[in-house]
Amino acid sequence: MIRLESLTKVFDTQKGAVVAADHIDMEVPEGEICVLLGPSGCGKTTTLKMINRIVKPTSGKVFINGDDTTGLDTQTLRRNIGYVIQQIGLFPNMTIEENITIVPKLLGWDKTKYKARAREMMAMIALEPDAFLKRFPSELSGGQQQRIGVARALAADPPVMLMDEPFGAIDPINRAVIQDEFLKMQQDLNKTIMFVSHDIDEAIKMGDRVAVFREGKLVQYSTPDDLLAAPKNAFVESFLGEDRALKRLNLVKVREIVTDEIGTVIPSDTLESALAKIDDYGYQNAILMVNERKQPAGIINRSIARTTKGYCRDHFQAVPAVVDLDDDLRKAASLMFAHDQTWLPCVDKEGTVCGQITQRAMTSHLGARYRARQGDDRKPSAAIKE
Amino acid sequence: MELLQYALDNASLLLSRTIEHIALVGVAVGIATLTGVPIGIAITKNERVAQGVLYMASIIVTIPSIALFGIMIPVLSLIGHGIGYVPAVIAVLLYSQLPIIRNTYTAINNVSPALREAARGIGMSPNQRLRLVEIPLAIPVIMAGVRTAVVLNIGVMAIAAYIGAGGLGTFISRGISQSDPRQLIVGAIAVSLLAIIVDYSLLYLQKRLTPRGMSREAAAT
Numbered sequence: 365m366i367r368l369e370s371l372t373k374v375f376d377t378q379k380g381a382v383v384a385a386d387h388i389d390m391e392v393p394e395g396e397i398c399v400l401l402g403p404s405g406c407g408k409t410t411t412l413k414m415i416n417r418i419v420k421p422t423s424g425k426v427f428i429n430g431d432d433t434t435g436l437d438t439q440t441l442r443r444n445i446g447y448v449i450q451q452i453g454l455f456p457n458m459t460i461e462e463n464i465t466i467v468p469k470l471l472g473w474d475k476t477k478y479k480a481r482a483r484e485m486m487a488m489i490a491l492e493p494d495a496f497l498k499r500f501p502s503e504l505s506g507g508q509q510q511r512i513g514v515a516r517a518l519a520a521d522p523p524v525m526l527m528d529e530p531f532g533a534i535d536p537i538n539r540a541v542i543q544d545e546f547l548k549m550q551q552d553l554n555k556t557i558m559f560v561s562h563d564i565d566e567a568i569k570m571g572d573r574v575a576v577f578r579e580g581k582l583v584q585y586s587t588p589d590d591l592l593a594a595p596k597n598a599f600v601e602s603f604l605g606e607d608r609a610l611k612r613l614n615l616v617k618v619r620e621i622v623t624d625e626i627g628t629v630i631p632s633d634t635l636e637s638a639l640a641k642i643d644d645y646g647y648q649n650a651i652l653m654v655n656e657r658k659q660p661a662g663i664i665n666r667s668i669a670r671t672t673k674g675y676c677r678d679h680f681q682a683v684p685a686v687v688d689l690d691d692d693l694r695k696a697a698s699l700m701f702a703h704d705q706t707w708l709p710c711v712d713k714e715g716t717v718c719g720q721i722t723q724r725a726m727t728s729h730l731g732a733r734y735r736a737r738q739g740d741d742r743k744p745s746a747a748i749k750e
Numbered sequence: 751m752e753l754l755q756y757a758l759d760n761a762s763l764l765l766s767r768t769i770e771h772i773a774l775v776g777v778a779v780g781i782a783t784l785t786g787v788p789i790g791i792a793i794t795k796n797e798r799v800a801q802g803v804l805y806m807a808s809i810i811v812t813i814p815s816i817a818l819f820g821i822m823i824p825v826l827s828l829i830g831h832g833i834g835y836v837p838a839v840i841a842v843l844l845y846s847q848l849p850i851i852r853n854t855y856t857a858i859n860n861v862s863p864a865l866r867e868a869a870r871g872i873g874m875s876p877n878q879r880l881r882l883v884e885i886p887l888a889i890p891v892i893m894a895g896v897r898t899a900v901v902l903n904i905g906v907m908a909i910a911a912y913i914g915a916g917g918l919g920t921f922i923s924r925g926i927s928q929s930d931p932r933q934l935i936v937g938a939i940a941v942s943l944l945a946i947i948v949d950y951s952l953l954y955l956q957k958r959l960t961p962r963g964m965s966r967e968a969a970a971t
Contacts, residue, residue, distance in 0.1 A: 418871055442873030453868025457886040457961030466882075467872050500963030516872070526871075 366398075366415065366524055366556055367391040371424035373410050384410040386580040387424070392573070394429075394523075395554040399561050399571035403603070406577040412526050412560050416445045428524055443471055446517030446525035446555070450532045452509050454501035460512055461497040467520040478519075485515040488549060507538040514546065518553070527559045531566070543569060564604060568592070568611055576600050589615050593733035609730055613694035618687050618721055621729045622710045626720040628654045629664060631677030638676055639669040652709050653680050658716045660686050660709055686711050687721060693730075696721055756932040764921075764936070768944060771917035775907050778839040779899050782846030787892060789847075790854025791880065800855060807848035815841060815906045819913045838907060838915035845906055846899035853895025857888030886961045893956035897949055904945040908937070918944065 373385040385407040392398040400408035413419040415426050417438050426433045433441055454463050461482045468478040486493040489511040501509055510530065517525055531539045547570065550557070561567050567574045568588040575585045584596040592612045595601040604611070627645035629638045631653060642651045642664075650663040653676050662680030672679055684703035687696045687710050699708060700723060707722040757764060793800035813821075822837040831837065861884050869879045911919025921937025924930065 416871060418867060439873045439875055442871060444873075447868070447871035449864060449868060449871065451862075451864030451868075453862075453864045453871075455865065455868070455883055456963045457883070458963065466874075470873055470878070502963055 365392065365394045365427075365429050366558060367427040367430075368411070368415075369425040369427065371411065371414055371426065372422050373407075373414060373419060374422045383580045385414065388582050390575060390582060390585055392556055392558060394556050396572040397550065397557040397559055397570055398573045398575060399559045399567040400575050400577060401561055401564065401567045401571075401603075402577035402583075404562060405579075407580040408560050408562075408575075408577045409528060410580075411577070412528055412558055415524075415526055415558065416442050416447060439470075443467055443520065444522050444524070446520075446522045448510075448513050448517045448525065448527040448530040450529040452501075452506075452513045452533070454509055454512055454516070456501050459498055459500055460504075463501065463512060464497075464515050464519050466516065471520055473520075481519055485519055488518070489515050490545065507534050507542060510534055510542060511545075518555075523556060525555050525557045527557060529560050529562070532561075532563075539566075546570075565611065565614075568614060576603065578603075610694075612730055613697055613726075614692050616693045616729065617689070618691050618693065618696055618710055619689040621693070621725045622689065622719040622721050623725065624719040626652065626709060626717065628652045628658075628717060629676050630654060630656070631661065631675065631680075633676045635664065635669045635672055635674055635676060635679060638664045639666070642666050642669060648706065650681075652683070652717065653677075654717050660711065660715075660717055683709070686717075688712075689718065693726055697723075697726065753932055753935055757936050760936075764918075764940060767916065767918050767920055768940065771904070771907055771919075771941075771944065772948075774835070774838055774910070774915060774917055775842060775900060775903050778842035778907075779846050779896065779903060781839070782843045782850055782899060783896055785843075786847050786850030786895075787854050790851040790892075791858055791885075793851070793855055794858045804848075804852055804855065807851050810844050811848045815845075815909050816912070818844070819910070823913070833913040833915075835915055837913055838910035838917075841910065842903040842906055845903055849895040849898040849902070850892070851895075853898075854888065854892050857891035858884050860891075861887050887964065890956060890960045890964070893952070893959060897952045897956065900952060901945050901949050904941060904948065908941045 368388050368390050370387040370389055371385060372383070372387050375382045375384055388407075388411050390398075400412060402408045410419055414421040414424075415428075428445075454460075455466070458466070461479075464482045464485050465478040468481055473481070482497060483493045486496060491508065491511060496504070496508075496512075501512070504512065510533075514530070517527075531542055534542060543566065559570055561570070568591075571588055573585065574588050574591050576583045576591070578599055584591060584600050586594075589612060591600070592604060592608045592615070595604055595608070601608075625645070627641045627647065629641060629651055633653075638651055645651070647666070650665045651669075652660060653662045653664055655661040660683045662676075663683055664676050664680055668679050684705060685699040685708055687699060687708050689710055689712055696708060700706065706724075707720050709717050710719045710721055712718045789803065793803050818841050819837055822840060823832045826832050826837050826840075865883060865887070866879070869883045874882065907915070907917050908919035908922060911917055911923045918937055918940045921933045921940065925932070925934025925937060
C-alpha cells in the first residue's frame, strides 16, 4: 500500500516559486496498479519521484504499507522500492546478471542466493538465463533491455514499485507485448505499483486506478471505467478525448452483456421452420445453425430460407464471426463492423454457443452510465461550462 | 649509415638513457594520475570550483618548460634540489594535471543522467555510484587523458636534460653543445619513437581497462 498525505513540491526557479505538486492526497491499495496520468508538466512525475526521494518533497508524507517513510534513511528506502525509468538505465559496464543482482548485493544477500534469484527473474521475464546472463546490455534489443530493467527492479522483491513511463521508449508492437507480459506477471506478484504515463490508452489498459493530474493538482482519482464514464470536469473530459466511450470498449468483457436468448437451428431442420424462427427472434438477415455439440456450424440466410425448399444442412453459409465470452467489446465491435453484422454468436471455452451479443446491447450498456450522469448532474456540468 | 653506426656503438648508453627517461615520465605521470583523478572527480561536485581548477591547470601548461625549470631552481635550492631529478618530476607532474583533471572531470560529468538516476533510484550511496558506475564508465576517457599527459611529457622531459635530470635529452643537449649532429639526431629520433611506442602501449592498456560491455562504444571514439 502507498499512501500520500498532502505531498507538496515547490521548485524555486528564476521566475519565482513553481508548485509542481500541490497537496497530493491519495492511496493505492495493496496489489493494485495506479497510473498517474496527465499532460507534461502536470506534476505526475514529480509526485512519483517524491516517493523514493529522487525529488525531495517540500512538505507532506509518504506511507508505505502503513509506515511513515519520513524518518527512513534514503538508501534503505530506495532499496525497498523497485524503480523502473523510461530510459531503462541498465549499467553498460555490468553484465545482465550483475545488473539484475545489484540491489540484492547492496542489501547484502549471499552469492548463491542472488545468483539463484537472477535465474528466477530471467524465467519470470521469459528470457533464457544461459543465453543472456553473461551478456551486456548493449547486446540486447530495447524491449529485452526494458524487461531486464523490470527484472532489476523486482530482484529484491520489494513490496512497492515505481515506474516512470517504463514502456514509453519501446516501439508500439513490442510495447503491447511487454504490457501484456507485465500484467500477467503482476497477477502473481501482486505488487503495489505507481506508474506514470501520458498515454490514456496505456493508463486504461494497465491501471486498476487512474489518477489524472493537472498543473500540480490531482483532479480525478478513480477506476478507468469510472474515469471514462464520468469525467469530473471539462479538463478531464477533453484530456480523455471525444472517443472516450469507444475506449471503454476495452474495459468491458463480452461476458458482461451477453444474452442467452439466441435462436438457432440444427442441420436437420427444414428451411421453412428456420424462416419461422428467424421471424420469431426478429433477425433481419440470418440465423445461426449449430451442430450436435452446439458449436456454430453455419448460418441460414433469410432470403434463401424464404425462396428455397429443403433442409438447413444443404443451404447454409460459413459463420462470419464468433466472439469468446472473455473477449472485450472492442474485438466484438470490430468483428461486427468488419463483417457488417448487427449481432454475433458468443461461445465459451469449449466452443459451445452460449448466447449472442448485439450492437443494441453494446450501445445501451455503454450509454447507460452517460445517460445516468447527464440525469444526475446536468447542473454541475453546466456550471463548469460557464 | 653514420647515425646507425653511432646508435649501435652507444646501444647500451641509449638503452639506459631510455629507461631513465621512461622512469622519470612514469613516476611523474603516475603521481599526477594519483592526484589528478581525485581532483577531477572532486570538482564535479561544484561547477565554479571546477572552472577555477581547470583554469589554473591551463595556465600552468602555458608556462614554457625552460621557464618553469628556471623558476624552480631558486625555490628548490632551499632544500638542496635546485636541479636534477626533483624539478624535472615536478614540472611533468604539473603539466600532466590539465589533461588528467580535464578528462576525468568531463568523463564523470558525461555519465548519462538516466544512469545516475537509475543508480540513485536503486539505492546506491554516492560512493557506490562512483565506484560501481561512474568511474568504470569514465575509465576510457580518463586513460585517454593519461596518454595525452605521457606523450606530451616525453617531449618536456627531453628538455629536462638541461637541468641535469638525465634521460634521452642528454643526447640532444650534448649534440648541440658539441656541435655533433649524430648525437642530436639519434636523441631526437629516440624521443619520438619512445613517444609513439608508449602511446600505442597505453592505448592497448586503455582497451584492456575499458569495461567489456562498453568496448563496442569505446572503439568508436
